[in-house]
Amino acid sequence: MEERDVRFVRLWFTDVLGFLKSVAIAPAELEGAFAEGVGFDGSAIEGYARVYESDMVAHPDPSTFQMLPWRTQSNTARMFCDISLPDGSPSFADPRHVLKRALTKASDMGFTFYTHPEIEFFLFKPPVVPGVEPTPLDTGGYFDHTTLGDGTDFRRDAIQMLERMGISVEFSHHEGAPGQHEIDLRYADALTMADNIMTFRVVVKEVAVSQGIEASFMPKPFTNHAGSGMHTHMSLFEGDNNAFYDASDVYRLSKIGKHFVAGLLHHAGEITAVTNQWVNSYKRLVGGGEAPSFICWGRNNRSALVRIPMFKPDKSSSARIELRSLDSAANPYLAYALILNAGLSGIENEYELPEEAADDVWALTDRERRAMGIQSLPHNLDEAIALMENSELVAETLGEHVFDYFLRNKRQEFEEYRRQVTPHELSTLLPRL
Numbered sequence: 001m002e003e004r005d006v007r008f009v010r011l012w013f014t015d016v017l018g019f020l021k022s023v024a025i026a027p028a029e030l031e032g033a034f035a036e037g038v039g040f041d042g043s044a045i046e047g048y049a050r051v052y053e054s055d056m057v058a059h060p061d062p063s064t065f066q067m068l069p070w071r072t073q074s075n076t077a078r079m080f081c082d083i084s085l086p087d088g089s090p091s092f093a094d095p096r097h098v099l100k101r102a103l104t105k106a107s108d109m110g111f112t113f114y115t116h117p118e119i120e121f122f123l124f125k126p127p128v129v130p131g132v133e134p135t136p137l138d139t140g141g142y143f144d145h146t147t148l149g150d151g152t153d154f155r156r157d158a159i160q161m162l163e164r165m166g167i168s169v170e171f172s173h174h175e176g177a178p179g180q181h182e183i184d185l186r187y188a189d190a191l192t193m194a195d196n197i198m199t200f201r202v203v204v205k206e207v208a209v210s211q212g213i214e215a216s217f218m219p220k221p222f223t224n225h226a227g228s229g230m231h232t233h234m235s236l237f238e239g240d241n242n243a244f245y246d247a248s249d250v251y252r253l254s255k256i257g258k259h260f261v262a263g264l265l266h267h268a269g270e271i272t273a274v275t276n277q278w279v280n281s282y283k284r285l286v287g288g289g290e291a292p293s294f295i296c297w298g299r300n301n302r303s304a305l306v307r308i309p310m311f312k313p314d315k316s317s318s319a320r321i322e323l324r325s326l327d328s329a330a331n332p333y334l335a336y337a338l339i340l341n342a343g344l345s346g347i348e349n350e351y352e353l354p355e356e357a358a359d360d361v362w363a364l365t366d367r368e369r370r371a372m373g374i375q376s377l378p379h380n381l382d383e384a385i386a387l388m389e390n391s392e393l394v395a396e397t398l399g400e401h402v403f404d405y406f407l408r409n410k411r412q413e414f415e416e417y418r419r420q421v422t423p424h425e426l427s428t429l430l431p432r433l
Contacts, residue, residue: 001027001077004067010078011038011058012198014095016047016405017277018331020198023058024076033060037084047405048083048093056091057084064195066165070206080195092401095333099191102337102397106344111236111243113340116170116187116320117197119328120228121204122179122221123154124214134221136179137213144174155181158207165203167196176290177225187233190340194332197230219276219327220284227284229291230328233309234339235320236260245319251299251308252319258353261297261306261321263346264339265354268295268305268325270391271338272377273384273410274398275326279417282380284327292324296357296374303361305377325377334398334406341397381414 001009008024011033015021023040025033042048042056058081068076083094090097106113123137137154155172162169168186175182183204185196201217208215220227236243236256244257253261276285284291290302298304305325312318326335345351354373361374369376378384385407388394395403 001030004077005075006067006077007074008071008076009033009060010068010076011060011081012078013058013081013083014198014331014333015045016093016095016331016334016402017409018095018198018329018334019046020202021045022078030060033058034062038081039086042083042091042093045093047402047409048091055086057086058082059084066199069161069164070203070210080198092399093405095331095402096191096194098398098402099194099333099337101399102340102344103189103191106236106340109344109347110238111344112238113190113336114187114235114237115190115193115336116185116233117193117326117328117332118182118184118229118231118233119197119200120175120180120182120230121328122177122216122218122228123181123208124179124216126212126214128214128216134214134216136177136222138174139178140174141178142174142176154207154211154213155183157211158204159183161203161207162200165199167199175226175228177222180226180228190234190336194336197332217328219278219281219329223283227291228328229284229324230326230330231322231324232326232336232339233320233322234343236343242316242319244321245316247314247316252310252314253308253321254319256347257319257321259346259349259351260343261308261346262351262353263343263349264306264321264323265295265297266346266351267338267342267391267393269375269378269384269387270394271335271342271388272325273381273388274338274394274406275323275330275335276384277330277381277406277410278327279381279413281327281329282378282384285325285377286379290324292377294357294361294369294374294376296361296372297353298357301357301359301361304357334402337397338394341393345393381410381417385410385414 010022010024012022037057037059039057041054043054060079060081064080083091124134128134159169170184170186172183204215246254292305296304297306299308307322
């Protein structure tokens with residue numbers, strides 16, 4: 001810090017819904033923060049504590065130290081924090097701790113959990129007015145290489161800023177909808193990746209502001225265009241060996257990998273309220289555009305919920321599975337904890353992998369899907385909440401406090417949404433009734 005003339009240190013953590021929180025301290029206070037933490041009012045943070053038990057402490061994690069490249073006027077660094085109670089015990093409300101608990105369980109079983117997200121987002125022309133459909137920054141399509149300029153320059157600048165913060169980017173491109181872009185982060189352990197995703201969101205927003213445009217991770221801002229997902233590739237390693245790889249299997253997927261996929265499919269409905277936590281998330285899931293609507297798996301089948309990529313089938317380190325439901329507005333700590341524990345449940349209980357869905361599942365009739373044993377994901381947040389409410393896996397993974405708060409918050413969100421009179425109703429019913 002002295003070498004870099006750091007003037008401020010921002011301590012970052014997230015609330016239960018995945019919104020970033022921050023407090024700035026002077027460098028002279030950092031030694032005390034490492035030793036004793038920084039106290040704050042937990043009752044003022046969404047989902048953290050009630051007023052009469054509000055004292056909480058943020059402990060910076062020195063391994064997450066990075067400079068903030070956009071703070072050029074005053075050298076500023078950031079560190080992620082673990083949250084504790086005054087007695088030193090971990091906070092029951094800290095999403096980072098929820099993921100750490102799941103990773104400890106995996107470690108006790110001999111596994112390290114790695115993830116690689118494909119993060120989609122939209123760029124809009126300003127101003128973005130609440131209640132009014134935004135204007136996309138460009139008219140490009142999937143993988144388009146054009147002289148559109150703004151979007152290409154944006155991705156370049158965002159990637160350079162990410163890499164200055166130690167976050168490796170694998171590749172980037174224009175996505176299918178106008179103004180939609182994707183940046184893929186290189187594989188990392190799940191805790192590092194969850195931190196990276198939170199940083200990614202800040203970087204994208206900061207670069208957008210600096211260029212006079214607006215960025216959004218809203219799952220589906222346009223009715224007639226695909227929404228933004230966060231397809232996540234994942235694998236378990238036992239030491240240096242990929243536990244998902246089996247050279248003798250036709251899918252190159254080991255028994256452990258198959259049980260993991262079976263666990264994901266078994267618990268898919270229960271965890272959807274967290275992996276797709278907003279009322280708008282379900283507009284993406286029911287709208288096609290390569291977003292999965294049904295609980296099944298396949299190889300080159302992009303309508304499946306879980307896909308087994310076959311890009312490099314004989315390279316053991318590349319063996320992985322891809323979960324396609326997750327959207328880029330989820331809380332990555334809670335989502336990755338549930339995804340991991342769902343897969344580990346499949347391993348522990350030796351769930352059998354159902355038959356592969358080889359067809360375009362969207363094109364099948366309801367009767368054909370039922371005959372194949374293919375169920376649908378929840379159609380809306382209300383259905384997802386009902387499944388989550390009865391899930392032992394979700395309750396155990398999140399812990400009682402986060403579980404109860406999340407359910408209350410999401411019920412309230414859906415009730416507010418359900419009361420709204422929509423433009424669709426006004427345009428179709430008002431002239432006729």
